[in-house]
Amino acid sequence: MRYKDNAWLLDQTDLKILEALQEDAKQTYSAIGKRLGLAHSTVYDRIRKMEQQGIIRKYVALVDAEKAGLEKITALMTVFTDPKESEKVAEKLAKSSKVLEVYTSLSEELVIIAKVVSGSQEELHSFIADSVAPLPGVLRIRTSIVTKKFKETLASISPDLSES
């Protein structure tokens, strides 16, 4: 890892360590080192630097909410907005405990995409009708209810990046 043009540049070893941590953040430095052909002290030093620089923000648990009986419905909501109000709408959505992820995207129109969880379809509808549709700048909303999850991860870098 080196500093250039006001940013930390990661080398291939850093990326491979990050990839290993994203798969399993509880594995030991030795296990990562063994897998990547590095001394555990090298792995330790690099992880520590990435933690200090905020590249590794925190270590969290990926909970299977369905198995934990905490949710029944996951929906992907696309909110079409007035471009002037888009940031405010996204910020409001981000504050809701029912909203897990919020993104803005520009295709033909400026849209906000949000992942929403809810106890039931009725609860989901009430949330959207009472708390999202009335927000100033919301033009229309399309919601897709997830019927089956094929992949879910918290990873923010793809293994492809550490292979290029």
Next chain:
Amino acid sequence: MKIDVALKVPREKAFYFFTSIGNYTGENAASLKEFMEKINMVNTKSLEFHLQRGDFEKWISEVLQDSELALEIRRLQKLGLSGDALRNQLFSAFSRRIRYLSV
């Protein structure tokens, strides 16, 4: 209590037209008069969705506090109408009520 057909409720109490769970059309109404106008603008799927759920009756009764019109809408719900037949009947019910309240 005299009902003002043009009196607008705050935006958080307005009626928002959806076509199904979570799918908002972009149309909303904040008064009895506005609601009647929107009946002719929204997709009939939206009218069917809300009528089946009892949303119209609930909004008219709880927000506009017009129990007579709410009762009329409940009667319509029992007829099982759909498409343009439903739109026409809803529009007639609202326009009759607005005419009555405007006298």
